[in-house]
Amino acid sequence: MPLVVLGLGSNLGDSRRIVREAITALEQVLAEFRASSLYETSPIHVTDQARFINGAVAGLYTGTPGELLSYIHEVEARFGRNRLAERRWGERLLDIDILLFGNLVINEPELEIPHPRLGERRFALEPLLELLPDAIEPGTGLLYRSIRDALPEQGVKRIIPSFPM
Numbered sequence: 001m002p003l004v005v006l007g008l009g010s011n012l013g014d015s016r017r018i019v020r021e022a023i024t025a026l027e028q029v030l031a032e033f034r035a036s037s038l039y040e041t042s043p044i045h046v047t048d049q050a051r052f053i054n055g056a057v058a059g060l061y062t063g064t065p066g067e068l069l070s071y072i073h074e075v076e077a078r079f080g081r082n083r084l085a086e087r088r089w090g091e092r093l094l095d096i097d098i099l100l101f102g103n104l105v106i107n108e109p110e111l112e113i114p115h116p117r118l119g120e121r122r123f124a125l126e127p128l129l130e131l132l133p134d135a136i137e138p139g140t141g142l143l144y145r146s147i148r149d150a151l152p153e154q155g156v157k158r159i160i161p162s163f164p165m
Contacts (some may be wrong), residue, residue, distance in 0.1 A: 001031065001060035001061060001062055001105070002060070002061060002101055002102025003058060003059070003060055003100070003102060003132075004030060004058065004059060004060070004068065004098065004100065004101050004102070004149075005037070005056055005057070005058045005073070005100040005128055005131065005132065005135075006014070006026060006056060006057050006058075006096055006097065006098055006099060007055075007056050007096070007097045007099045007101040007115070007123075007124045007127065007128065008022055008023065008026075008054065008055050008056065008057070008094070008095070008096050008097075009041075009052045009053065009054045009055075009060050009092070009094075009095045009123070010022075010052065010053050010092065010093055011043070011049060011050045011052040011091055011092065012050070012053060012077075012091050012092060012093045012096070013073060013080075013093055015040065015052070015053040015067075016053055018053075018079055018093060018123075018148070019053050019054075019055055019094070020038075020074055020080070022079065022094055022096065023035050023055065023057055023077070023106065025075045026057050026059075026075065026096070027057070027153075028146050029061065029071055030057065030058070030059025030060060030061055031059055031060040031061075031062075031064075032059050032060050033057065033059040033157075034057065034058045034059065034131055034160045035055065035057045036055045036056040036057070036058070036126075036127035036128075036130040036131050037077050037127065037158045037159075037160055037161045038053055038054070038055045038158075038159055038160040039053070039054045039056065039109075039123060039126055039152070039156050039158050039159060040052070040053060040054075040152060040157050040159045041053075041054050041122075041123035041155055041156045041157070042155030042156075043089070044120075044121065044123070044154055045088075045089035046087065048087075049090060049091045050091065051155075052063075052123065054123045054126075054127060054128050054156075056099065056127035056128050056130070056131055056134065057131075058131045061101070062082060065101050065104065065106060065111060066111065067114060068078070068098060068159060069098065069110070069111055070102070073130050075094070075096060076094050076095070076096055077144075077157060079093045079094040079099045080093045080094075081095070091127065097124070097165065098111070098113055098115065099114060099115045099118055099124060099126075100113065100114050100115075100135070100138070101113045101127055102138075103137040104138065105136045105138050105139045112141075113128050114137060114138055114147075116143075117147050118137075119137070119144075119147045120151070121154075121157050122148060122151050122152075122153070122154040122156045123154065125144055125148040125151070125154050126148070126158070127149065128144060129144055129145055129148060132144075133145065153165070
């Protein structure tokens with residue numbers, strides 16, 4: 001079973017509750033489940049919006065990347081996400097991204113793994129590295145911590161250490 005890392009974010013509604021409940025939903029499909037701390041982060045692409053609550057989860061997954069993506073979309077929809085009604089990189093009730101799926105590299109129109117903008121986003125790298133400090137970018141072999149360390153600060157602040165499960 002491949003080790004999967006998922007990134008979560010929310011900046012609408014009760015974001016802390018939404019992310020916590022989404023983490024609980026993801027725990028149902030990942031074995032040897034672990035969750036990162038929660039982080040409060042500044043938006044980086046569209047800045048005229050509220051700060052985000054972000055985190056990550058990791059665990060072993062028995063299905064395919066496509067099956068996991070379908071489950072993620074179901075979880076997002078449970079929390080009211082409507083992808084057609086939101087602006088790109090804008091406000092959202094819940095966003096869940098597949099950051100890593102084992103060592104797979106996938107470049108398909110509906111699914112890219114590792115996440116194509118992971119190396120630009122401290123808000124995704126900080127929780128990922130909390131769970132997997134020695135994580136390596138599939139395909140390049142670069143350490144994600146080296147990628148993170150080359151980025152600007154980006155307003156990422158840990159607010160709830162070691163998320164309790």
